[in-house]
Amino acid sequence: MFSKYIEDQSSDAIELINKGYKIINVENLELLSNILAQFKNYLKEQNNIVVKDLSELHNHLDIKNLNSIRHGFYEKLNKESSFSKTYLELAFKTINDVVGSELAANRSVNFSIQIPNDTTSKLGIHSDCFSGESEFQINLWVPLTDARDTNSMFIFNPDFSRDVINNISKFEKLGIENLLNEHEDQYEFVNLSFGEALVFTPTCLHGNVINTTQKTRISFNCRYKNLFSPYCKNEENEKKLGTFYIPITPKAATIIGLKNKIKY
Amino acid sequence: MKYLNGYVTVRRFKGFALPVPVQNRLLREYANKLDMVYVLPQCEMVTNKNYMMLFETLDKMKENSDLGMCSVFMFPEDQKKAMDIMEIIIKKNITLHFVFNESSVKPNEIKEYYINSNIDTILGIQNKDSFISLFE
Numbered sequence: 001m002f003s004k005y006i007e008d009q010s011s012d013a014i015e016l017i018n019k020g021y022k023i024i025n026v027e028n029l030e031l032l033s034n035i036l037a038q039f040k041n042y043l044k045e046q047n048n049i050v051v052k053d054l055s056e057l058h059n060h061l062d063i064k065n066l067n068s069i070r071h072g073f074y075e076k077l078n079k080e081s082s083f084s085k086t087y088l089e090l091a092f093k094t095i096n097d098v099v100g101s102e103l104a105a106n107r108s109v110n111f112s113i114q115i116p117n118d119t120t121s122k123l124g125i126h127s128d129c130f131s132g133e134s135e136f137q138i139n140l141w142v143p144l145t146d147a148r149d150t151n152s153m154f155i156f157n158p159d160f161s162r163d164v165i166n167n168i169s170k171f172e173k174l175g176i177e178n179l180l181n182e183h184e185d186q187y188e189f190v191n192l193s194f195g196e197a198l199v200f201t202p203t204c205l206h207g208n209v210i211n212t213t214q215k216t217r218i219s220f221n222c223r224y225k226n227l228f229s230p231y232c233k234n235e236e237n238e239k240k241l242g243t244f245y246i247p248i249t250p251k252a253a254t255i256i257g258l259k260n261k262i263k264y
Numbered sequence: 265m266k267y268l269n270g271y272v273t274v275r276r277f278k279g280f281a282l283p284v285p286v287q288n289r290l291l292r293e294y295a296n297k298l299d300m301v302y303v304l305p306q307c308e309m310v311t312n313k314n315y316m317m318l319f320e321t322l323d324k325m326k327e328n329s330d331l332g333m334c335s336v337f338m339f340p341e342d343q344k345k346a347m348d349i350m351e352i353i354i355k356k357n358i359t360l361h362f363v364f365n366e367s368s369v370k371p372n373e374i375k376e377y378y379i380n381s382n383i384d385t386i387l388g389i390q391n392k393d394s395f396i397s398l399f400e
Binding site: 063126129131132175236237 | 267274283292303306311315317348
């Protein structure tokens with residue numbers, strides 16, 4: 001199905017469709033370095049932590065302070081209106097290629113710190129659509145440190161993920177966490193260096209495990225979707241345009257249309 | 265150090281609908297107040313009547329640990345499924361924390377707490393007419 005459309009896609013897009021993810025070079029390395037410097041400065045000014053190599057951050061903080069540090073920087077970055085639009089510059093061409101040019105993005109860019117052996121920050125195996133997020137979105141995941149093995153995230157392949165999701169009621173009491181042990185050949189940990197970015201479809205099952213490496217991983221993630229692709233219809237669900245998602249790059253025709261007062 | 269494992273949902277529960285970040289904030293504040301460390305929760309499925317993430321959360325929790333959520337109304341209305349969940353809670357000796365009521369419920373009290381909280385549903389008293397019908 002859709003093969004005639006798939007033929008027209010770029011090689012990056014075809015890889016994304018087939019594999020569920022694509023690793024790219026960050027398009028604006030200066031911006032990423034600037035964000036890194038901002039975080040180091042925040043650690044120094046607000047938390048009295050001076051650290052040269054962020055992968056050693058765990059040696060400088062108490063786990064009890066981990067969330068306040070994480071949340072403090074998250075709030076600082078997202079105070080800037082539409083940081084999700086600035087963050088897009090890290091992979092602007094790729095996102096335009098695989099999602100489109102008229103975009104909606106998460107209102108806030110998420111920020112994650114995974115220190116070795118931390119049991120409080122584990123995000124178990126899931127698909128973003130489990131909680132009502134759009135199936136039409138792409139996640140741009142960018143680390144501030146190298147991300148390797150268990151300090152990185154894992155992702156299952158699209159076919160296996162679809163099989164599980166389409167039969168999710170079978171897993172209600174069993175859960176899906178066991179899939180990690182039982183289907184080791186169906187997923188992989190993504191290995192990225194600083195300066196690389198991961199573009200993936202969060203319809204694929206993904207998550208992280210307890211970081212058993214000796215290195216801290218620090219990363220951002222933000223989801224981008226076509227402004228006009230579907231949103232969750234459940235009244236009570238907050239994953240909607242205007243709340244969870246905001247429009248960031250409407251084009252001229254859309255702006256003209258929005259100004260028009262004709263009722264249909 | 266004591267940990268509070270969180271459980272949040274994107275679904276409506278007994279008329280309440282609370283964004284996940286707000287549920288997390290309430291739970292985190294509650295944990296801080298009790299000098300506990302808040303553990304990042306799994307968010308429940310959007311699919312109605314599916315409680316996979318609650319089962320999974322309980323499965324991963326250690327014995328004698330603590331689980332926090334906004335309300336007991338986040339438990340299944342289906343009493344058989346709710347009982348299955350409460351059996352796990354009792355077996356693992358998990359203490360429940362319901363933030364809306366600021367109440368801690370010991371595992372041996374959870375069934376009574378659930379029944380008392382859902383007494384209107386169990387008796388079928390959800391509106392005036394059904395209440396009157398009980399006396400006819």
